[in-house]
Amino acid sequence: MxxxxxIPPGTTTPIAPFVPGTLADGVVYVxxxxxxxxxNNVVHVGDPAAQTRHVLETIKTVIETAGGNMADxxxxxxxxxxxxxxxxxxxVYAEYFPGDKPARFCIQCGLVKPDALVEIATIAHIGTAGSGA
Structure with missing residues (x-):
């Protein structure tokens, strides 16, 4: 495949050469x-919980556009x-993954914009039924 x-509807041009997600062999890479x-301005400056919710909602949109859901x-x-x-x-993260949790890692680092407090990259296995975009 x-x-x-x-690319979810309404997505704006990213600040670097990438797309929101890629679907290959039933796997979505966000x-x-x-x-x-x-x-491309940082929202909820100074609020790590609100920024995390915003990031996870964006990720959810990418996965749903590909035909999956957060359980994937x-x-x-x-x-x-x-x-x-x-x-x-x-x-906030626990709200989005209430059942079996995905594997993960977390590191402290600098991010591309100083007001951003969190960045998340995701892999979801949606099977072969994903619609793509």
Whole structure:
């Protein structure tokens, strides 16, 4: 199966050369997702919980556009700017993965825009029924 780009309706041009997601062989790879608005400005400045919710909603949209749902997520790569935000990020994260949790890692690092507190990249296995985009 050739790869298909996954671009949810209303997606704006990214700040770098990438697409929101790629579907290949029933697996959706979601690019690193930052808490950006339609103009690529950081939303909810200073609020790690609200930024995490925004990021996970964006990821959810990419996965749903490909034909899956959040229960299909198998792996998340989480990047945070400060361990002080870890508890707030995890509280929101747990809302999006209430049952069996996906595997993941979390590291502290700098992000592309200083006001961004969290970035998440995701892999979801949706099988062969995904519609692509």
């Amino acid at each position: 050739p790869k298909q780009v996954v 690019s690193g997702t930052l808490p950006f608005d339609a103009d 997520v198998t792996f998340n790569s989480i990047f945070i700017t400060d361990w002080a935000h870890y508890a707030a990020i995890n509280q």
